[in-house]
Amino acid sequence: MAKSVWSMCGMCSVRCPIRVEVEDGKIKWIEGNPYILKGALCAKGSAGHALVEDDERPHGPLIRTGPRGSGNWKLVTWDEAFDYVAEKLKKIKEKYGPESIMLSCRGGPFADLFKAFIHAIGSPNFSNHDSACGRNVHHAAKTIYGLGRKGFAYDIKNCKHLILFGRNLFEALRLAEANQVMDMLDKGGRLTYVDVRQTITGVKATRFFLVRPGTDYALALGMINEVLKQGAYDKEFVEKYVIGFDELCSFIEPYTAEWAAKECGVKPNAIKAFVKEINEDRPRVIFHPGWMLSRYHDSFYASRALQILNVLMGNIEVEGGQIFSKGPGDCGVKGLRSFDAQVPKPAAPRADLVGDKYKHWDKGPGIFHLFYEAMRTGKPYPIKALICYRHDPFNCFPDPESQKEALENVELLVSIDVHYSEFGWYSDVILPESTYLERENPIATQKGPKPRFIVRQRAIEPRLDTKACWEIFKGLADRLDIGQYFPFNTAEEMWNWQLEPTGYSIKDFEEKGFIPLTDKPIFYDRNNLEGKFKTPSGKIEFISQVLTEQGLPSLKPYESPQKPPKGQFRLVFGRTAVHTHGHTVNNPLLNELMPENAIWINKRVAARLDIKEGDWVDIISEGKKAVIRARITEFIHPEAVYMTHGFGREVPVQTRAYLAGASDQKLQRGLLNKTDPAGGGLCLCEKFVTIKKSVRNAKRRVEL
Amino acid sequence: MNKYLIYLDQKRCIGCHGCEIHCKVNKNLPVGPILCEISHEPLREIKGIPRTEFHFRSCYHCDDPECVKACPTGAMQKREDGIVFIEEDKCIGCMVCQKACPWHIPQLNPATNKAIKCDYCKDRIDAGLKPACVTKCATHALKFVELKPL
Structure with a gap:
């Protein structure tokens, strides 16, 4: 008997809404939710089926x-695994205090549950991957608007000009x-794309x-300089809402379009023409902040600076x-009941010192890589258990090697992952999570101009001996005597508990796969x-009070990036769709598309190094x-070399993925300690590598 | 006379290769055969912007298909609406069809040892749906077009 199930994709962190057809317990069809995506799905989304069938993942705890x-x-039973982890955690808690246990995840709409778990243990040390991702963007938005990077939705469909600085949105794909x-x-809208190389996004641009x-x-x-010079900004909006505009005007004086063009290696007239365009198009102009x-x-x-440009365009709370x-x-709807809100806040300061020494950063997930410092030095206190979920x-x-050195001081490492x-x-310990097609997640809120509840x-049913994340955290919580914060035994009970204040029930998802909270934006x-x-x-705040109090500039004088030494290149990385x-x-179908x-x-650089297309490097x-x-192209800056991450x-x-291709992060030696003091993010493109033609390109054959 | 065509809107295609996987999963194909393919030209600078064009290719469903003529068992057939398809029960996997096709479009499915090719997902079409690649195209760049005589 065929059935149709509303769900959410889990092949990447975008979590596109999907509809799944199931027959006799097997996946027959996956498509994008017709109400939101009109069926659209990417290659990864369709390959979910191959993930379920893949035997090269953990078969049990x-x-x-x-x-x-x-x-x-x-290979152990779930009871054995839960007992083992719980006993170790109890011992660590007893010896070093609950704050020596930390949990990190990959953020996202379900983090409430994991946050509740670590807080219920008594530790403030919840973290996520974001200091190697969007933390700089998040903190930049906070210092301008007081809102995080998700504080605004971009009405791209109705805008007239979208400007992307390296935001390669046709490859780092959100459908x-x-x-x-x-x-x-x-x-007929315009797309301006800025990058050190050409990408599929840039291919579609109207200006590059x-x-x-x-x-x-x-x-x-x-x-910014040219916008101010041409008077191409919303004076009324700026006057009404902005602090620090005068400071911006005097700060920006030396940074003319001519200066910027020379520094970036572009034509000054292109910058001026671009500003003329956005002046025609504003306020329907969006500078994606990265x-x-x-x-x-x-x-x-x-x-x-990109956010300042957004404000100058006056693009806030307008269509487009x-x-x-x-x-x-x-x-007019009450929010979902939060797991974390039921748990008393742990008293200890965070071990990454966010909120303490680093008052300008968001305490939510803190800064993950700063925990390595605590692990290495035992200061402000030791970290003895690390649970990584997804x-x-x-x-x-x-630099995983440096990470491993710090982890030597950690007594328990637990991975919860598919x-x-x-x-x-x-x-x-590995506690294997069921694939997204074999599990439920808590209900979540998707904010935006048209907010909705999603599920x-x-x-x-799981093909291997795996569990849903809520079952895993519940299983551990019961053994750690904090089960009262997770008052449910089935997914349905969990959902009802979350939904209770809202007046909705799980049945309200049946029609469309989500609960719309409004018809109109x-x-x-x-x-x-x-x-x-x-x-x-x-x-x-163009001039941020928070940054000033922390002794940091709001408008930082520009420093030109270092030129790579001879024979070396700046290693940059990016995504593929x-x-x-x-x-x-290691997914069989996706591996077939791109195995390495x-x-x-750059073409001229390659000629100089005698490297040809396809040579080993x-x-x-x-x-x-x-x-x-090697892939040789004239459309990458000669100072840079690029590789796709992952x-x-x-x-x-993982026989298909094992040693296939190269890992950028393993080449990024020393970068674990390179934190942006203002933004908190790592500086992962601040690495020079040596490139040369490999001796593996042998011209003669010795063997028969 | 062919009734159908799959058309790619160049402007909307982002070369994400989703169609290839939508097709493979729908046909339950293992690693190996790929029934539709996205390819692109090398980048070329046009008015200051490096550009390329994406191409979609599956089966041409020829008016007078060589594969149908060459098939020794009558497995390869052409429907009234123009769709060239393989009746799986009759196929013996000899792959004469692949040799006969000027573009070698039919492929061997190692899971069944029979030939396989694009049939515009005829089961879906017969159910009033569109081919898998079109239905799930990430940017709705692929269109399933019904041809009408002028």
Whole structure:
């Protein structure tokens, strides 16, 4: 008997809404939710079926028997695994205090449950991967608007000009967003793309700036200068809502379009013509503030400058601009009951010192990589247990070797994941989560101009001995005597408990797969936004009080990026539409599409190094070497070499992904300690590597 | 006379290769055969922007298909509406069809040892739906077009 199940994709963190057809317990069809995506799905979404069928993932709970990373495991029952972890955690709690236990995840709409779990243990140390991702963008938005990076939704479909600084949104793919951009372009909208190389997003652009790596901030400053010079901004809006405009005017004076053009390697007239265009198009102009912007030493300030441009365009709370994200409260609906809100807040300060020494950063998830410092030094106190849920620090953060050195001081490492992550392979216990098609998640709220409640429902029963995340945390919580914070035994009970204050029930998802909280987009009165900006002043702060108090500049003088030494190149990385970081490289169908990565080298540079398309190339970085094939293109800046992130995996049981291609993060030696003091993000493009033609390109054959 | 055509809107295609996987999953194909393919030209600078074009190719469903003529068992057939398809029960996996096709479009499915090719998902069409690749195209760049005589 065939049935149709509403759910959410789980192949990447976008979590597109899907409809799944199931017959006799098998997946027959997966498509994008017709009400939201009109069926659209990406390659990864369709390959979910192959993930379920893949045997190269943990078949049940595993406890390590050999040394860390040896790959010697004992397959155990869930009871054994839960008892083992709970007993270790209890001992650690007794000896070092509850705050020595930390949990990290990959953020997202379900984090409430995991936060509640670690807080219920008595530890404040909840974290996520974001300091290697969007933290700079998040903190930049906070210092401007007092709102995080999700505080606004971008009404791309109705905008006239979208400007993307390296936000490669046709490859780091979010389907709803990609379709909005396509619709905008179909209507004659303009797309300006800035990057150190050409991408599929840039291919669709109406204007393209190929810039010298590390000069995004310079280009944004030059644009601000030209906007002010041409008077191409919303004077009324700025006067009404902005603090620090005069300071901006005097700060920006030296950063002319001519200066920026020279610094970035573009034409000054192109910047001027661009500003003329946006002047025609504003306020329907959106400067995307960046996504994965843990890149350069000044990425935080680059993102801030892009937000300043947004404000100058006056694009806030207008169609085709940035629209305040609305929640249930804006629709007259009570919010979901929160797990974390039931738990008393732990008293101890965070071990990453966020909120303490680092008052300018968001305490929510803090800064993950700063915990390594606590592990290494035992200060402010030791970290003795690390639970990573759906988070692979060795794939996500630079220099896994340095991470392992710090982890030697940690007594218990637990990986909760669908796959063998690289961290999981090294850890002490693997608690395998069911694939997204075989599990439920708590109900979540999706904020935006049209907020909704969303849910992931189980389409099929687990094929292997795995559990849903809520079952795993519940199983551990019961054994740690904190089960009272998770008062449910089935998914349905959990959902009802969450939904109870809202007046909705799980049945309300049946029609569309989500619960819409409004029919029409909700707009605040743009002339009366008082109280909407959560900065200390309640205004948009070009000069941020929080940064000033922390002794940091709000408008930082530009410093030109260092030129790579001779024979070296700046290693930059990015995404492809067919893989999600390292999570999908071993998926049989996606592996067939792209089994390994290549190193992109500028054509003239390659000629100088005698490297031809397809040659093997050595990439060398402080005692680390990777050998992959060359891709030669004239459309990458000569100072940069590029590779797609996620490859070079070293989990032997993942036979397809094992040692296929190269890993950027393993070449990023020393970058674990390079934190942006203002933004909190890592600076992952601040690495020079040596490139040379490999001796593996042998011309003669010795063997028969 | 062919009744149907799959058309790619160049402007909307982002070369995400989703169609290839939508097809494979719908046909339950293992690693190996790929029944539709997205390809692109090398980048070329046009008015300051490096550009490329994406192409979609599956089966041409020829008016006078060589594969149908070459098939020794009558498994390869052409429907009234123009769809060229394989009746799986009759196929012996000899792959003469692949050799006969000027583009070698039919492929061997290693899971069944029979030939397989694009049939516009005829079961879906007969149920009033569109082919898998079109239905799930990530940016709705692929269109299933019904041809009408002028």
